[in-house]
Amino acid sequence: MKPNSKLLQRLRSWMRGRYGQNDTLNRFLNNLALLLIVISFFIRTGWLLLIAVILIGISYWRLFSKKIYQQVAINRGFQRFWSPIVRPFSRLKYQVKQHWQYRFFRCSQCHQRIRIPRHHGRVRITCPNVDTNSKLKCNHRAWILTPEYNHAMPAGLKNAFDFLAFEGARKPAKIISYSDNMRGGQFGAAALVPVLQRLGMVVLPKPTPIGNVPQTLQSNGHFIDNAPLSKRYDHALHQTLTEITYYTTVLTTTPFPTD
Known part of the structure; x- marks a missing residue:
């Protein structure tokens, strides 16, 4: 018909x-x-x-x-x-379907439940929340690389920060956002600022946006030859490195007075 x-x-x-x-x-x-x-x-x-x-x-x-x-x-x-x-x-029915397709493990430290697909051979499981905590404890600065999802940060990134307490307190944090359009994920970076501030991190001003990623970057992270915005973003990333190095030096040599 x-x-x-x-x-x-x-x-x-x-x-x-x-x-x-x-x-x-x-x-x-x-x-x-x-x-x-x-x-x-x-x-x-x-x-x-x-x-x-x-x-x-x-x-x-x-x-x-x-x-x-x-x-x-x-x-x-x-x-x-x-x-x-x-x-x-x-x-x-849902539980049977889930256990038929996945295996479930629980982290011994943060008690987060982790789901792993079956029939993928031998795999090594690392809890992302515990790994994030240990990295922030050992470093004097933090690079936050985030895409933009629905004019905000991805849910997985927010969930990772929910497991932090004071590991990043009084440490400089630089946000680098990216997207497939000219905005460069600026809404995702803006949504991330209050979260980092609530954790006590020193969020550096003016995040570094990287836009038009498919036309600018290769799959290995290198710039595409003769890309229209490659020089601009290369300069912005070098400036970002200089900025966070400066603030890290300042906050390390002249730390906050202890409470």
């Missing part, structure tokens, strides 16, 4: 103002009717088939009903009854 056929247009016009939803109750009625039809083939009784036809009729009556709000209320009432019954089975 063509999308613009007259029959399809008439069907759409006829369904306008009707319920037309294959909701939870309708799916239950149709599945129960199908089960009764299959059972009737083995038991050879006509009353099961009659009940199945009645259930299908009720389903289509609700589907074509013009009392939309009434059908919504009926479906919500059925969901309040049906959801507690099927919720344990849905949870069990």
